[in-house]
Amino acid sequence: MKPNNFNYVRAESVDHVLSCLAEHGENARILAGGQSLIAMMNFRLVEPAYLIDISGLDELKEIKTNGNSVEISAAVTQAKVIAAADVNEHLSLLVDALPNVGHFQTRAKGTFCGSIAHSDPSSEQPLCFAILGGEAVLKSNRGERVLAASEFQTGMLATAREDDELLTSVRLPKQNPSAGHAFEEITRRQGDFAIVAIAVIADGENIRIGVGGVAGKPEVRDWDGLADSDIDDALNALAWELGDNEDIHASAKYRRQMVRRVGRRVIEEARKCRS
Numbered sequence: 481m482k483p484n485n486f487n488y489v490r491a492e493s494v495d496h497v498l499s500c501l502a503e504h505g506e507n508a509r510i511l512a513g514g515q516s517l518i519a520m521m522n523f524r525l526v527e528p529a530y531l532i533d534i535s536g537l538d539e540l541k542e543i544k545t546n547g548n549s550v551e552i553s554a555a556v557t558q559a560k561v562i563a564a565a566d567v568n569e570h571l572s573l574l575v576d577a578l579p580n581v582g583h584f585q586t587r588a589k590g591t592f593c594g595s596i597a598h599s600d601p602s603s604e605q606p607l608c609f610a611i612l613g614g615e616a617v618l619k620s621n622r623g624e625r626v627l628a629a630s631e632f633q634t635g636m637l638a639t640a641r642e643d644d645e646l647l648t649s650v651r652l653p654k655q656n657p658s659a660g661h662a663f664e665e666i667t668r669r670q671g672d673f674a675i676v677a678i679a680v681i682a683d684g685e686n687i688r689i690g691v692g693g694v695a696g697k698p699e700v701r702d703w704d705g706l707a708d709s710d711i712d713d714a715l716n717a718l719a720w721e722l723g724d725n726e727d728i729h730a731s732a733k734y735r736r737q738m739v740r741r742v743g744r745r746v747i748e749e750a751r752k753c754r755s
């Protein structure tokens with residue numbers, strides 16, 4: 481299918497984007513990499529009257545380190561994130577997880593922030609955003625607000641962003657260099673969305689586990705001082721807590737089993753990498 485008619489706006493600056501959103505917000509969509517939006521428009525799942533293209537805005541192409549966090553602006557592609565020196569130094573979980581996002585062609589266009597705004601529960605990026613405890617920076621003509629990942633992510637393809645707001649960047653706290661981390665996902669084919677994705681950060685006696693692809697949004701739990709003999713029980717309880725979502729890709733029972741099995745493996749891997 482082809483998309484319905486729309487007006488295309490090539491943004492000239494962030495201020496220009498904010499005025500367009502103030503005027504047309506309810507009927508507009510931001511076009512970042514287009515790797516999710518264009519497919520949705522072709523299927524007529526969304527029919528925006530205005531597309532505001534931010535992909536040419538140099539002011540949104542920065543990755544910068546501010547104190548304890550790394551800030552990724554809205555037009556930075558996934559490929560640029562994987563290659564960035566700041567990310568390689570401080571956010572090695574992203575370097576492990578992002579090569580699983582689609583294919584190198586889609587990563588060359590798709591943006592990190594676009595995926596956070598899209599909020600697909602099977603996507604690797606919202607999972608990393610949640611487990612790292614990131615923040616979403618939202619701007620509108622009304623001002624700026626900063627939301628923690630747990631406030632921003634509200635459900636499947638749903639966020640706390642208002643129609644007139646642009647997600648200008650995402651801030652991610654630097655990982656503790658002595659903590660270990662690991663990431664693994666189950667997919668039918670390389671490059672597919674995750675049926676189940678698990679990330680773990682093992683910091684001292686704390687295990688932080690994040691699970692994507694099972695519930696409506698990524699779920700994160702902190703387990704402090706959990707004995708090795710209690711890990712299987714904790715994973716089993718988590719698998720049941722995440723609900724009964726099933727689809728053409730996998731049953732709820734299969735997903736629960738992957739949370740237990742893959743979860744165990746990823747925890748062991750992350751613990752091995754602690755220094």
Ligand SMILES: Cc1cc2nc3c(=O)[nH]c(=O)nc-3n(C[C@H](O)[C@H](O)[C@H](O)COP(=O)(O)OP(=O)(O)OC[C@H]3O[C@@H](n4cnc5c(N)ncnc54)[C@H](O)[C@@H]3O)c2cc1C
Nearest residue numbers: 510512513514515516517582590591594597603647672673
């Ligand atoms: C073949 C293929 C395979 C893929 N496989 C995977 C995969 O395995 N894992 C995965 O995570 N993704 C996958 N994707 C999706 C890809 O990662 C997208 O790039 C990503 O989901 C959205 O980023 P984008 O920049 O393309 O956003 P767009 O498609 O441009 O936008 C997506 C949505 O977010 C909104 N939006 C974008 N940026 C902003 C902003 N700054 N402020 C406010 N709203 C905004 C848009 O209006 C739209 O509603 C795949 C895509 C393709 C085509």
